[in-house]
Amino acid sequence: MRKVGVWFIGARGSVATTATIGAAAVKAGALPAQGCVTESPDFPGGLVPIAGLLFGGHDITEVPLRKRAEQLSKAGVVPAGLPGLLDQDLDAADAEIRPGHVPGDNTQAAAAARLADDIADFRDRHRLARVVVVNVSSTEPPAAPRPEFQSLADLEERLAAGDEVLPTSSLYAYAAFRAGCGYVEFTPSTGPTLPALAELAELRAVPYAGRDGKTGETLVKSALAPMFAQRSLRVRSWSGLNLLGGGDGATLADPAARASKALSKDRAVAGILGTPVEGETHIDYVEDLGEWKTAWDHVTFEGFLGVRMSLQFTWQGCDSALAAPLVLDLARLVARAHERGRYGVLADLGFFFKDPLGADEHALAAQYSRLRAFAADLAGDAS
Numbered sequence: 001m002r003k004v005g006v007w008f009i010g011a012r013g014s015v016a017t018t019a020t021i022g023a024a025a026v027k028a029g030a031l032p033a034q035g036c037v038t039e040s041p042d043f044p045g046g047l048v049p050i051a052g053l054l055f056g057g058h059d060i061t062e063v064p065l066r067k068r069a070e071q072l073s074k075a076g077v078v079p080a081g082l083p084g085l086l087d088q089d090l091d092a093a094d095a096e097i098r099p100g101h102v103p104g105d106n107t108q109a110a111a112a113a114r115l116a117d118d119i120a121d122f123r124d125r126h127r128l129a130r131v132v133v134v135n136v137s138s139t140e141p142p143a144a145p146r147p148e149f150q151s152l153a154d155l156e157e158r159l160a161a162g163d164e165v166l167p168t169s170s171l172y173a174y175a176a177f178r179a180g181c182g183y184v185e186f187t188p189s190t191g192p193t194l195p196a197l198a199e200l201a202e203l204r205a206v207p208y209a210g211r212d213g214k215t216g217e218t219l220v221k222s223a224l225a226p227m228f229a230q231r232s233l234r235v236r237s238w239s240g241l242n243l244l245g246g247g248d249g250a251t252l253a254d255p256a257a258r259a260s261k262a263l264s265k266d267r268a269v270a271g272i273l274g275t276p277v278e279g280e281t282h283i284d285y286v287e288d289l290g291e292w293k294t295a296w297d298h299v300t301f302e303g304f305l306g307v308r309m310s311l312q313f314t315w316q317g318c319d320s321a322l323a324a325p326l327v328l329d330l331a332r333l334v335a336r337a338h339e340r341g342r343y344g345v346l347a348d349l350g351f352f353f354k355d356p357l358g359a360d361e362h363a364l365a366a367q368y369s370r371l372r373a374f375a376a377d378l379a380g381d382a383s
Helices: 014-028 065-074 087-094 108-125 152-160 168-178 195-204 217-230 246-252 255-265 267-273 319-339 347-352 364-380
Strands: 004-009 053-059 097-099 130-135 182-185 207-210 234-244 281-285 292-302 308-318
Touching: 004 014, 004 108, 004 168, 004 319, 014 053, 014 065, 014 087, 014 246, 014 319, 053 087, 053 108, 053 319, 065 087, 108 130, 108 152, 108 168, 130 168, 130 319, 152 195, 168 182, 168 195, 182 319, 207 319, 217 234, 217 255, 217 267, 217 292, 217 308, 217 364, 234 246, 234 267, 246 281, 246 319, 255 267, 255 281, 308 319, 319 347, 319 364, 347 364
Parallel strands: 004 053, 004 130, 053 097, 130 182, 182 207, 234 281
Antiparallel strands: 234 292, 292 308
8 A cells, every 4th residue: 555654743733633633544444534634535646645654753842642532622623532443643743843943942943943853753664655744833924024034045054053033833734845845834834934944845856735724714705705796786894703612712811923824814805806805803712622613604785776785604623524535635645746747836736725826716615626626637647
């Protein structure tokens, strides 16, 4: 069986743990791959099977995966009793988790070298042809523009001088590219978006995709907003309120991190409708919600003769259970793209993201058509 490594940044977080449990459950035949787009009956093939994924990663916490799995089970994210059936798989993944980067512990140059070595060692020990690094760690505040390292040469000169110039997510992307691995930015963080890193990806011939996984409220927006445009109904306002618990909610309680998330969430509607729309998305942390989230949206629009109308919807879900199958999809697609010699930004994977890199399309149906065409192209060359 072909095997692909999935290296999580934030490997002991809720999304990574849920993905690891889910892949093990599918491999064992305990549960179907519900929510995995790539496992839909009519989706093009050619991808490594879910059973062929091996997991590892970086994290700054030391809570064992067994414990995290138990916590998720108590929260209702993972079926009761399932973690106990998969202890061997959880322990195997846990043994592959290495200490993450803590800013200030070392120079960024030294940190990048260590991180890249960890990833390469994982690949070499398991004789993996491909490893895909997936960032599912906490959201960072928006990074200030850094024109002084628009080129790779400038960036590496600054790193060699001992300067701290990269956001942490970009440091991980830099390490992934240096190790010759594909990368997925599943958060709204800066990650691989810096020009110097795009240059490095081209130089190392590695693919990357992102950013900010589209799992809930924005998923609904990207399906509903085209309806208004296609029916020539003028949207006057679109406001949303998100209530989040868990670690993600606690992170987004910080105004700077919250601003980064809200920015990506608000791009879809204006992008689809082609005009700015009044209203914005508000995010509040509610500790009592735990691993769950609720989003409430209020839309005002007008139709024939200027008649005013409105739409309201509520979305309630478990973000980890929504995100985990997409992470598995993305790892398999990026690995196959790398296998087929694709490199640079994979704009065809915009279906999975709120703020898709390399593409301006936000309408869900159009994004899905592009995704299928891309997957069919990859499958057509399957060997």
